[in-house]
Amino acid sequence: MTTLAILTAAGSGARLGRDLPKALVDLGGSPLVLHAARRLVGSGVVDALIVTAPDGLRDVVSDLLAADDRITVPVTVVGGGPTRQASVAAGLEAAHARHDVVLVHDAARPLIPADLVQRVVKAVRAGHGAVVPGLPVTDTVKQVTPGGDVEPVVATPDRSVLRAVQTPQGFARELLVRAHEAGRERAVSEDLAATDDAGLVEALGEPVHIVPGDAAAAKITTERDLRLAELELEGRA
Numbered sequence: 001m002t003t004l005a006i007l008t009a010a011g012s013g014a015r016l017g018r019d020l021p022k023a024l025v026d027l028g029g030s031p032l033v034l035h036a037a038r039r040l041v042g043s044g045v046v047d048a049l050i051v052t053a054p055d056g057l058r059d060v061v062s063d064l065l066a067a068d069d070r071i072t073v074p075v076t077v078v079g080g081g082p083t084r085q086a087s088v089a090a091g092l093e094a095a096h097a098r099h100d101v102v103l104v105h106d107a108a109r110p111l112i113p114a115d116l117v118q119r120v121v122k123a124v125r126a127g128h129g130a131v132v133p134g135l136p137v138t139d140t141v142k143q144v145t146p147g148g149d150v151e152p153v154v155a156t157p158d159r160s161v162l163r164a165v166q167t168p169q170g171f172a173r174e175l176l177v178r179a180h181e182a183g184r185e186r187a188v189s190e191d192l193a194a195t196d197d198a199g200l201v202e203a204l205g206e207p208v209h210i211v212p213g214d215a216a217a218a219k220i221t222t223e224r225d226l227r228l229a230e231l232e233l234e235g236r237a
C-alpha cells in the first residue's frame, strides 16, 4: 500500500506572463515546483513523485529535485502534454502499479499544508475512490450567458451547496487510470479537457467526495496571487 503523487508542472504560465514556465518562478528563494514537492514529501504520506515538466526542461526540473535534500522519495520526471489533463495522463502512464493511491497536485499550488495532504490520503484509504479538497464559496455566484461586455444573468445558484476545489486530489489508482482512459479524447485541447481529475471520474458516473480544503493551498495564476503567496510564506497572510 503506497501512495504516488503526480505533480503537474508542465504549464507555461501564460497568465502570470513571466519569461519562464510558472513552475520555475521563484517564491521566497525556491521555484514553485520545489515548494510543492517538498510539502508533498514532508507530509509523510507520499512514497514517490512523478513530475510533469515543460518541453525541453525535463533535465532542469530533474536536477532541481535531485539537488534538494528534502526530496527523500524516488522522483521520475516526464514531459507534459498540451493540456493539464494530457500531462496527468503522461504521468499516470509512467506510474508503477504497486502504488494503490495516486494524488494529483499542481505545482501552481505550492504552499499546501501537510494536514491537507494527509486528510486526502486518509479519506481515499478509508474507501472513497476519489477525494477532492474544497472550500465553501463566499461570493454570491451568478450563472450567465457568456460573451460581450454586458452579460445576461441566467441564475443565482445556492452557494451553500458549492465548493471551490483545490489539489491534491486523491484517487484509487485503478479508478484514476479508468477515468483518464475514458476521457482520453478530451485531452488534446483546452476547450475539451477536464480542468480537474475528479471531473473525469464524475464523467464515469463514479462518486467523488470533498474533504475540507485550506486557503493556504491557493493557486497561483496571476502576479497578485504570487504576492499573496509571498505573504503566506512569510506568515503575514
Ligand SMILES: Nc1ccn([C@@H]2O[C@H](COP(=O)(O)OP(=O)(O)OP(=O)(O)O)[C@@H](O)[C@H]2O)c(=O)n1
Binding pocket: 008, 009, 010, 011, 012, 013, 014, 015, 016, 022, 023, 052, 080, 081, 082, 083, 084, 085, 087, 088, 105, 106, 107, 108, 109, 219, 220, 221
Ligand atoms: N499542459 C499543461 C498545463 C498545465 N499544467 C500544470 O497544471 C497546473 C495548473 O495549471 P495552470 O495553473 O492553469 O497553469 P498554466 O497552464 O501554466 O497557466 P496558464 O493557463 O496561465 O498558462 C500547473 O501546475 C501547471 O504547470 C501541466 O502540467 N501541463
Ligand SMILES: C[C@](O)(CO)[C@H](O)COP(=O)(O)O
Binding pocket: 084, 106, 165, 166, 167, 195, 196, 197, 219
Ligand atoms: C485542478 C485545479 O487546481 C482545481 O482547482 C484547477 O482546476 C486547475 O487549474 P486551471 O487554471 O483550471 O487549469
